[in-house]
Amino acid sequence: MSALEWIGSLLVFAGIPFIFLGTLGLLRFPDVYTRLHALAKSDNVGLGLVCIGLGVQSGSVALLLKLVLIWVLMLIASATAAGLIARTALARGLRPWGT
Amino acid sequence: MTELYPVVALLLLLNIVVGLVRILRGPTAADRMLAAEMFGTSAVVIVLLMAFVTDNPSLVDVALVFALLAALASVTFVSRAWSAMPPSDPDPPCPDVERKP
């Protein structure tokens, strides 16, 4: 195996735990706001590492760019959705945990 | 290392199945929607891993469509479904965790 493939695989394996941690947050955190916090950040770090890792591993620049596009799209989607959900939850009077 | 990718895909599917608990328990509509959003991320990773395991680059397009449409469901949810639900209705305080006094 070439060095590129090793680096790529390591990035992929480094990314997966972030996704599991996001799920852990989704299940264990007490309210919508904290769950948003866990998902919107952790999942996207994991996805980014996986995308870059697979792109590096493939050794093709075109594929790497496509994978990064997928990551950026997910980032945009999740950032917008997180902001919208938090704003609306606040407007509807959902009180953050501990207040 | 690519040989381990099917194991990772299985773990991610397990991740989705465990996350189904959040859809079942809610308590608010937003929690359910969040869980669906999380599944989108996991599904994208699973499809990408499968694309590499089976060496089928057209599966990357499936992941691309997933990623593109990821925003649609949550945005519809916030601006249509949730805005229409009466505020007091399905938004109880979180019953699964004790509130601080």
Place this chain on the structure above:
Amino acid sequence: MALVVLAFDLLLAAALIWLAWQATRAADLFHAVVSFIVFGLLMALAWVRLEAPDVALAEAAIGAGATGALLLSALDRLARRPRRHAPLYEPGTAWGFWLPAGSALLAMLTLAAWNLPAPGLGNEILASLSASGVEHAVTAVLLNFRALDTLLEIGVLLLAAVVIWALGQAPPPLVPSMPSPALPALGRLLFPIFVLVAAYLLWRGSHGPGGAFPAGAVFGAGGILMLLAGARPWIRSSEHGPWRLILSLGMAVLLAAGVAGTLSGQDFFQYPKGTAASFILVLEVAAGLSIALLIFALYLRGKPREHGSWGAAE
């Protein structure tokens, strides 16, 4: 490793059955809709596992994307009604009916699958692929060998749109309870990418998974996103000229292509020799545009209003 793959498949199947159960039986409508969206997501994964990337693409675009948005926005009309606490039917009588009916359906499907001709038509299709005008077998089947099926599928969509228009004018969309500046920005940012990806999928269709259905669905979903971001579709006069033209374009062009074969002394949908590639290109573009506007029209839930009448209605 085979064990891991088997475990993956079994887990996927179990999750699909659980979600289908939730989508039909959950007392809370929103819970049911979210279950259905996740069902679409996992169904796309199942198609990937079945090595059918074409169907997976269509499922990802239509099942997980457009249908989810359609159902969620239908909820805003239902939300004002009293909540439905009881399931749709009584569990007691339901078991007596659904258990035998379900078993009978399962038995019939098993019998049908058992009696399928063993190798299927795959080899025949691959053998005549060079004459079809495209390099991808699925596109060849959809727009050449079995173009009649595609004609009827678009016919079904068109009928649905006609029925929805017959229901009256589109209701004014809800204003979000907390307007956000992020929403119009999201629309402006993502819509060009929707158009680009739709064009890419259409182009891919000639030599790989893609084609008119996923492309149309992605384009239509882009339109839905613009609608959510605050855009208002309108028509200039009561004639609906361009709307009607594009809605029926796919159906009309497919019919014309079919009749062209008959008129030139061949069978229905038998393209003149050597012109199949150009026929399929025209059909792809026309069908893709129609499908996009049809999905958008389904989402509007009625005839689009005339220009300037939005303010009066709201």
